[in-house]
Amino acid sequence: MRTRLLRGTAIAILMAGSSAYAADLDTLLKAPPPAPQFSWSGCHVGVNMGLGDGHLQWQDTQSDGNIDGTGTTRTAHTNLSGGVGGGQLGCDIELGPGLVMGIGGSFDWSDVAGTNQDQFNVPWTLTDHTDWFGTATGRVGAVVDRVMVYGRGGAAFAHNNLEIENSGVTLGTPSDMRTGWTLGAGLEWPFSPHWSMVLEADYYDFAAKTETFNNPAAVAGGFINPPFTINVQPSFETVTFGVNYRFGDGLGLY
Numbered sequence: 001m002r003t004r005l006l007r008g009t010a011i012a013i014l015m016a017g018s019s020a021y022a023a024d025l026d027t028l029l030k031a032p033p034p035a036p037q038f039s040w041s042g043c044h045v046g047v048n049m050g051l052g053d054g055h056l057q058w059q060d061t062q063s064d065g066n067i068d069g070t071g072t073t074r075t076a077h078t079n080l081s082g083g084v085g086g087g088q089l090g091c092d093i094e095l096g097p098g099l100v101m102g103i104g105g106s107f108d109w110s111d112v113a114g115t116n117q118d119q120f121n122v123p124w125t126l127t128d129h130t131d132w133f134g135t136a137t138g139r140v141g142a143v144v145d146r147v148m149v150y151g152r153g154g155a156a157f158a159h160n161n162l163e164i165e166n167s168g169v170t171l172g173t174p175s176d177m178r179t180g181w182t183l184g185a186g187l188e189w190p191f192s193p194h195w196s197m198v199l200e201a202d203y204y205d206f207a208a209k210t211e212t213f214n215n216p217a218a219v220a221g222g223f224i225n226p227p228f229t230i231n232v233q234p235s236f237e238t239v240t241f242g243v244n245y246r247f248g249d250g251l252g253l254y
Contacts, residue, residue, distance in 0.1 A: 040092050040093075040094045040141070040148065041092060041093050041094045042091065042092065042246050042248050043089070043090065043091040043092075043246070043248075044090060044091075044092075044196075044244040044245060044246045045089040045245055045247075046087065046242050046244035047085075047242060047243060048085065048086060048088060048106070048108070048198070048240040048241065048242030048243075049083070049086075049240060049242070050083070050084055050085070050238055050239050050240030050241055051081070051083055051238065051239055052080070052081065052084045052112040052236050052237065052238040053080065053112075053237055053238075054079075054080045054081075054234065054235050054236025054237060055077050055078060055079050055080055055234075055235065055236075056077065056078045056080060056114070056126075056128045056234040056235075057075050057076070057077055057231075057232070057234075058075065058076040058077070058118070058231075058232055059073060059075045059076070059230065060228075060230060061210055061228075061229045061230065062229075066124075066228045067118060067120060067121060067124070068120040069121040069122075074119075074120050076118050076119050076120055076121075076126060077116075078114045078126045078127070078128050079114045080112050080113060080114040080130070081112060081113075082112040082113050083110075084108045084110045084111070084112065084133075084238055084240065085109055086108030086132075087106065087107060088104060088106040088242065089105060090104025090105065090139075091103060091104070092139075094143075097143075099140075099141075100139075100140070100148055100150070102138065102141075103138050103139075104135075104137055104139065105134065105136050106134060106135045106137075107132070107134040108133055108134070108238075109131070109132050110131055110132055110133055111131075112129070112130045112236055113127070113130070114127070115127040123166055123167045124164060124166050124171075125164070125165040125166075126163075126164055127162065127164070127165075128160060128163075128232075129160070129161045130159065130161075130234060131159055131160075131161060132158070132159050133156065133158035133159070133204065134156070135154060135155065135156050135157070135182050135202075136154050137153055137154030137155070138153065138154055139151065139152035146189070147187060148189075149187055150187075151183075151184070151185045152183070152185070152186070152200075152202075153182060153183045153184070154181070155179065155180075155181060156180045156181055156182040156204050156206065157177060157178070157179055157180075158177070158178055158180070158204065158206055158234070159175065159176070159178075160175060160176060160177075160178065160232070161173070161175040162175065162211055162232060164213055164230075166224070169215075169218050169221060170217075170218060171213045172211075172212065172213025172214050172215050172227070174211040174212060174213065176209065178206045178207060178234075179206065180205050180207055180235075181204075181205055182202050182204045183203050184200055184201055184202030185201060186200030186201065187200075188244070193246075194245055194246050194247075195243065195245060196243070196244045196246065197241070197242070197243055197244075198241070198243070199239075199240075199241055199242075201237065201239045202237065203235070203236075204235060204237070204238070205235045206234050206235065207233070208231050208233035209231070209232055209233070210229050210232075211229065211230050211231075212228075212229050213228055213229070213230065214227035
């Protein structure tokens with residue numbers, strides 16, 4: 001009887017140990033959970049800052065000798081430069097390995113401005129200041145080792161403040177918003193699941209627009225009579241550095 005009891009106890013102990021070992025082995029052999037997948041799909045918001053450089057063209061609408069004192073309507077130029085800074089937002093979708101498409105918008109305050117003497121009418125001083133600009137664009141990117149190289153293009157908007165002086169007397173200070181287009185290229189590099197850095201270069205071109213210069217004090221003083229109109233066309237380039245925050249699960253890097 002005692003032998004039978006001992007034998008049963010030994011068998012029970014062996015079976016319990018075998019079950020525990022099997023459970024431990026099953027835990028060890030079980031596959032770890034899959035790592036988060038790297039993906040550019042999602043939406044983002046960010047900030048940027050940088051430098052701008054460009055020029056503005058001035059041309060008489062008639063051969064009346066304002067911008068061009070010879071009356072042959074030659075085009076004068078003002079060189080522009082200054083700082084820019086603002087924000088951007090957008091959404092991307094990764095269509096397949098290495099291919100990303102997206103849409104976005106941006107708005108930047110600007111100190112891109114310039115002043116110079118009229119090349120063809122020396123007493124005149126020409127000034128332009130682009131105080132803000134924005135975009136609505138699409139982009140296509142190629143991903144190389146988690147760095148996206150992309151091109152973007154679309155519509156652009158800008159606000160310009162203009163001024164012409166004759167021998168120190170202001171002839172007019174019109175301002176307006178104008179539309180145009182932009183093309184650019186950039187690099188975006190994610191440094192955490194939700195954050196990425198962006199380096200981008202863009203070109204902006206805006207349609208020519210007719211501006212009226214009509215300062216009553218200048219008219220009364222005989223500096224302009226009658227008021228005159230000028231065709232004005234700005235264009236500029238920017239190089240900016242930015243940081244984006246990505247919503248949701250992020251890029252799944254870590």
